[in-house]
Amino acid sequence: MEEDINRLIKKIKKGDHLAFAEVVDMYKNGVYNICLRMVGNRQEAEDLSQEAFIRAYTKIDKYDVERKFSTWLYRIATNLSIDYLRKKKPSVYLDADLPGTEDFTLKSQLADGEPLPEESIVNSETQALIQQEINQLPLKYRSAIVLKYIQDMNLKEISEILNIPVGTVKTRIHRGREALRKRLRHVNKG
Amino acid sequence: MSIRGEHHLACSERIIQLMHKVLDGDATTDEEDKLMKHIETCERCRKHYEELQTSTSLLGQLPHPNPSLGFTDSVRMRLPSNRKPLVGG
CATH class of the missing domain: 1.10.1740.10 (RNA polymerase sigma factor, region 2, helix turn helix motif)
Known part of the structure; x- marks a missing residue:
């Protein structure tokens, strides 16, 4: 490659x-x-x-x-x-943890989301809900979380992409995870 | 966003730090054992850990849709030409 x-x-x-x-x-x-x-x-x-x-x-x-x-x-x-x-x-929205207006709708998600075969996928409603919660994350946590959990990148790569030390990447991922934990705890899988 | 205050008083922030260390794959076997032992007896921490696992697993289950079918062509059409256009003549 x-x-x-x-x-x-x-x-x-x-x-x-x-x-x-x-x-x-x-x-x-x-x-x-x-x-x-x-x-x-x-x-x-x-x-x-x-x-x-x-x-x-x-x-x-x-x-x-x-x-x-x-x-x-x-x-x-x-x-x-x-x-x-x-x-x-x-x-003010970006670093303060305020709810924003969400334009990720179920409709837009359903458009032509063709899943990769090996993935186990949550249903559309849950997908939209997860995305809504990602949208609420302040950008510095959001970028770290997206690279880690959507792109499955390692911490070293994330640190190079975001141009921050690995330790800072970890902190941002930890905080992002804690924020999502609180918001997604009532979501049922499936 | 603060973890402090959110959690059970008896469980130090150290345990939560340990959870993240385990989730990052940075924990030693001993540290992992320590966490597992702790969450066996501490309901709150077990719940906390399970919630962390659930939320990251949900993220991992999002689909990876492709962009539109015409994506590559659209990009190609927008690429600047490297040759300088001849002006006038």
């Missing part, structure tokens, strides 16, 4: 759009799901994901081939989502 990527990146640096399309196909699910769980809305996630890839393309010269490409790309996607949410919502 990393070898493939380096081969493609050489082409992309020369302006090869087809090579970039290959990269988009490889990573679009990851980028999209980070954005989706960060902003909680399919259309916004779609727009942000496109924006993330375009930004990656235009800044490809800044990518350091010694580092993992996905880390660099997911960092772009995470930062875009955070910037977007900061602009969208009053800043």
